[in-house]
Amino acid sequence: MTTQPAPIVVGYDGSTGSRHALAWATAEAVRTMAPLRLVEALELVISTRPAAGHVVPLEAVRTVRTRGLEAVAESVRLHHPHLTVETGLVGGAAPKVLIEAAQDARLLVLGSRGLGGWSGLLVGSVAVQVTTHAPCPVIVIPHELRQHDHHGPAVVVGVDGSKASAKAIDFAFEQADSLHARVIALHAWTSPYLTYADSTSMLAFDEEQVRNEARLLVAESVAGAAADHPDVQWTTELVTGSPAQALVRRAEFADLLVVGSRGRGGFTGLLLGSVSQSALHHAPSPIAIVR
Numbered sequence: 001m002t003t004q005p006a007p008i009v010v011g012y013d014g015s016t017g018s019r020h021a022l023a024w025a026t027a028e029a030v031r032t033m034a035p036l037r038l039v040e041a042l043e044l045v046i047s048t049r050p051a052a053g054h055v056v057p058l059e060a061v062r063t064v065r066t067r068g069l070e071a072v073a074e075s076v077r078l079h080h081p082h083l084t085v086e087t088g089l090v091g092g093a094a095p096k097v098l099i100e101a102a103q104d105a106r107l108l109v110l111g112s113r114g115l116g117g118w119s120g121l122l123v124g125s126v127a128v129q130v131t132t133h134a135p136c137p138v139i140v141i142p143h144e145l146r147q148h149d150h151h152g153p154a155v156v157v158g159v160d161g162s163k164a165s166a167k168a169i170d171f172a173f174e175q176a177d178s179l180h181a182r183v184i185a186l187h188a189w190t191s192p193y194l195t196y197a198d199s200t201s202m203l204a205f206d207e208e209q210v211r212n213e214a215r216l217l218v219a220e221s222v223a224g225a226a227a228d229h230p231d232v233q234w235t236t237e238l239v240t241g242s243p244a245q246a247l248v249r250r251a252e253f254a255d256l257l258v259v260g261s262r263g264r265g266g267f268t269g270l271l272l273g274s275v276s277q278s279a280l281h282h283a284p285s286p287i288a289i290v291r
Contacts, residue, residue, distance in 0.1 A: 006106035007035040007086070011098045011126070012072065017111020020141040024286060025109040026076055026083070031178050034106055035084040036076065040069050041097035042089050065089055095129035102134050109139045131261075131280060131289040137171055138289045139256075140280060153181035156250045156285075157258040158243060158275065159218050160187065164260025166221060168290040172258040173225040175288070176232045181255060183234035185222050187214050188246040207240075214238050244278035251285040261291035 010025035012018045022038070029036040042065060066089050073085045090097045102108040112127050131138045157172035159165055169185070176183045189210065218236045226234060239246045251257040259276045276289055 005032065005034040006104060007037045008032075008107045008109065009037045009039055009098070009102050009105040011094065011108070011110035011130075012038045012040050012069065013094075014068070015111060017141060017143045019111075020143075021109045021111045021139075022072070022076070024139065024141050025107070026080065028107065028109070028178075029083055030080055032106075035086060037086045037088065037101065037105070038069060038073055038076075039088045039090065039098060039101045040065065041094040042091045043093055062089065094126045095133070098126070098130050099134050102136050102138075105136045107137055107139055108134050109141065111141050112143045127280070128277075131276075137291075139286055140283075140289070141286050142284060153179050153255045154184055154253065155179065155181050155256045155258060156184045156186055156247065156254040158187075158247050158260065158279075159185045159221050160243070160260075161217050161221060162260060164291060166260075168258045168260040168288075169222055169225045170228075171288060171290045172256075173229040173232055173234075175256055175258070176234075177229045179255060181232075183222075183232055184237055184250065184254070185218050185234055186237045186239065186246060186250055187218050188239045188241055188243040189214060190241060211238055244275045244282075247275070247279050248282045248284070251279075251283045251287070254285045256286050256288060257283050258288045258290060261289055 008025050008029045010018075010022050012022055026036060028034070042062060066087075069087045069089055073087045076085050077083065088101065090101070098108060098110065108130065110127060110130060127140050131140065153176075155172045155176045157168050159169065172183050172185075175181070215236060215238060218238070222234060222236075226232070237250065247257060247259065257279060259279050261276055280287055280289065
């Protein structure tokens with residue numbers, strides 16, 4: 001008996017960002033033969049007082065939105081007849097609706113800003129809330145998806161030795177296998193470098209020693225995923241400076257940036273660490289937040 005793969009959920013609201021998200025999610029669903037589920041949140045916000053005697057029935061609004069969402073799904077089915085496409089118009093706030101829709105999902109894909117986003121914000125509040133609380137990896141597609149010229153597809157993943165980083169590495173290799181891409185395992189540090197050798201903290205000032213230890217850290221962190229995906233080529237990049245800035249710069253030439261939800265420096269009370277938060281706001285490529 002074969003089990004159906006977990007669906008790929010995409011948040012859709014008709015915005016440019018959500019259309020980019022739908023295109024990315026559709027391509028991923030076709031590659032992985034996973035069902036595609038389009039989810040739209042029906043959240044009515046009344047900003048002006050209705051004119052006297054003018055009432056728009058809620059059910060009429062729901063009908064129009066349902067038909068619009070189904071039309072989008074039908075267009076996807078037309079281009080990909082073997083793809084299973086589901087739709088869902090759910091009442092409630094977008095973050096809550098998307099998080100609940102992703103309970104059984106393989107991936108949740110959304111645009112960085114929806115129709116309610118202000119142009120001054122790099123990432124909308126929905127994307128931030130969803131990446132913080134979703135039960136599965138979340139892919140956020142930039143509002144302006146830029147084309148880049150590079151030597152073949154590449155997936156960049158941040159490596160810092162944390163548990164979240166280990167999950168990000170596994171996800172990066174899975175994606176690279178699917179995309180026929182190479183993996184760039186990037187580790188960054190600032191000097192002096194704080195280490196925890198022999199369970200004690202110490203400051204290391206020997207730059208070459210730090211670099212060798214960093215190279216070993218990356219090799220050990222990547223070893224398992226590389227063995228599971230022997231056809232995926234990967235390289236190590238070691239840089240000094242801000243990890244978030246290094247990841248964002250490298251993402252200029254990547255098809256996907258993958259980061260853990262919280263690294264070694266994260267406080268346990270924070271679900272989204274400072275590096276992943278910064279990368280989410282500034283990455284020029286699609287970014288995956290993995291926990």
